[in-house]
Amino acid sequence: MAVLDILHHPDPRLRCVAAPVETVDGDVRALADDLLETMYASRGIGLAAVQVGIAKRVIVVDVSPERNAPLALVNPRVADARDPAEFEEGCLSVPGVYETVSRSARVRVEALDRDGGEVSIEAEGTLAACLQHEIDHLDGRLFVDYLSRLKRERIRKRAIKRMREAAA
Ligand code: GNR
Ligand code: NI
Numbered sequence: 001m002a003v004l005d006i007l008h009h010p011d012p013r014l015r016c017v018a019a020p021v022e023t024v025d026g027d028v029r030a031l032a033d034d035l036l037e038t039m040y041a042s043r044g045i046g047l048a049a050v051q052v053g054i055a056k057r058v059i060v061v062d063v064s065p066e067r068n069a070p071l072a073l074v075n076p077r078v079a080d081a082r083d084p085a086e087f088e089e090g091c092l093s094v095p096g097v098y099e100t101v102s103r104s105a106r107v108r109v110e111a112l113d114r115d116g117g118e119v120s121i122e123a124e125g126t127l128a129a130c131l132q133h134e135i136d137h138l139d140g141r142l143f144v145d146y147l148s149r150l151k152r153e154r155i156r157k158r159a160i161k162r163m164r165e166a167a168a
Helices: 026-041 125-138 149-167
Strands: 046-048 058-061 071-089 099-112 118-124
Touching: 026 046, 026 058, 026 071, 046 125, 058 125, 071 118, 071 125, 099 125, 118 125
Parallel strands: none
Antiparallel strands: 046 058, 058 071, 071 099, 099 118
C-alpha cells in the first residue's frame, strides 16, 4: 500500500484517455488499494487512476461520512443517466476550486468489482455526482471543462501561477 502523488491541472497526463483493464488481477487490486489509501489521505470522496498518472480504467469512491465504505470499480461505464441536476464539485487535481456543474441526478453504472465480477450500481445524490466525475477522469475530462470559457481560463492561469510559486 502506498500514498501516491496526485497530478494537478493543467498537467497533460490528466487528459489521457485511460485504457480498459483486460484482467482484474493482483496488480489491479494493488492499484485499487493504493488509490483508496491516496483518496483517504487526501480526504477526497473519489479518485481515478488517471489522477496518479496511471492511464487504466480504475476508480475508487467512498461517499460515506464514516469513511468506511470503500468501492473500487474497474472499467466503469454509465449505462443509464436521467434527470438533469446541479452539483457543487471540487477535484483533488484542481485544488481550491469549487464550482457548480450540471450532470445527471440519477445514473446506473456498470463495472467490474475488485474480484472481476460484474456489478451494476444505481446511484443518486453525491454518489451519482462522484461516479460521473470519476468516469470523466478516465476519458481525460475535468469538471472545469463544464464551466464557461472565462472561468476555465481564470482557473487554468491561477493553477499555473500557483505551480510557479510552489516551484520557486
Ligand atoms: O473529493 C472530491 N469531492 C467531490 C465533490 C463533488 C463531486 C465530485 C467530487 S470528487 C473529488 C475527488 C476527486 O477529485 N476525484 O476525482
Ligand atoms: Ni477529480
